Amino acid sequence: MHTAFTILIDGLTYASWLFIVALGLTLVFGVLKILNIAHGSFYALGAYAAASFVGWGASMKWAPGLSLVCMLLAAIAVAVVLAPLTERGLLRFFYGRDEVLLVLVTYAMFLILEDVTKLVWGANPYYVSEPYGLFGNIDIGVQSWVGYDFALVALAVIVGGIVWWGLNRTRQGKIMLAVIHNAEIASSMGVNVSRVYMLAFTVGIFLAALGGAFTAPMISVQPGVSVGVIIVSFAVVIIGGLGSIEGAAIGALIVGLARSFAVHVAPVAELFSIYIVMAVVLMFRPEGLFQRTQTRKI
Template structure:
């Protein structure tokens, strides 16, 4: 029984990370129909900003229990400053072009941002383990786990709950759903589609940065951090269904548990198990586990 619990804890932790890493990507696609390859760079931006903020926080002896708010604030500022600027002055003028063109533009943004991160923070690794160590550990059987796992799981649940409430229970959410189904009719009905787009892109980029910021204390923050993230996030989003919030949650949960099982019982499969799950799902459901309804063209 203890071994099963260990697999479950590892799986839930990785599922929470996958969800946090991918939810911003699916949000942007759901509303704007953009596969934002630069998503990985915003993840890296959040990690680097977290490294800088926690470094300053620790050096000045600020209360360690407030460092988690500092992580959150750094990520939101980074995502909501850079993201809307890119949408306003670059992407806004590309929406009428083919989706492949926009995909290539976001890929170019990814390359530019990766080099910009190197120019600002250099190529040396950053280590900020203080928030990770401060919360202590809990035990399951003979295994000890950091309580930081619980923080990541709680953050994923809060993000999912807030997005669900906003989308289904608020006026802004109803406008968002309207834009998702038909942006032209929405604009004709008086909805400011440009404002919806810039807010959506800002929120999506901030969610990627939040994932990076809260992952930073558990890893070495180095150049190229966003490459793996965009690949894994895309796998999760495609498996769940492009633009589907429940889909990305379910896909992250399944992939996290399957990966944890492989690590403990068949470690030789760990490297490609996530992509195997994606291939298996798409073989039977080419549009993913869930998919948004598309407006019927007349």
């Protein structure tokens, strides 16, 4: 019973940040129909920017609690700076082209951003220790967990709720849903599709950077961190169904629990446990668990 509870808590912690990142990936695909290989690079940039912002705040003798604000500002800065450069300066010229070409373009962007991070921050790892101790430890039975892990779970719930509310309860969100359903019809009815693309891509980058920023206190921020993130994020959206918020949540939970189970029960299977789960799901649901029915075009 104790082991099962530990697996559950660790799985939820891993799934929380993964859901935030995968939510941005699935939102960009739902609106722009782009499999963004560079999504992991935005995660890494969020982590690096958070490390820089928190370090700057510490040098200014700010209160430790403001480090959370620094991490949020880091994610916003990454989205504000990179979204216009990427979407307006590059991706917009490839809309309507073959999907494989878009994948290659985002892969090239991934390679460029990897080198940019090395040029700006170097090859040495960064550590963001201040925020991790803000919430103390939480004792449950004989086991003790870091309070920051539970705060990260709460953040994932809040972010998921805000995105769902924004899409389903606001005017701009309903316009975005109309573009997701059929961009051509939405454009013919006066919707500025280009502006919707820009908004969706900005939110997607922000979510990736937010996941990176708030994961930075739990990891060593170093070159190559983006590679593992994009692979696992793709596993999440493939399991849940591309373009589905509910699928991203369930997919992240499945991946988190599968990894946690492997770590505690069969550590040698950790590296491929996620892919086993993905293969099993795709055997029975090739379109993913929550893939919406696609309109057939004649």
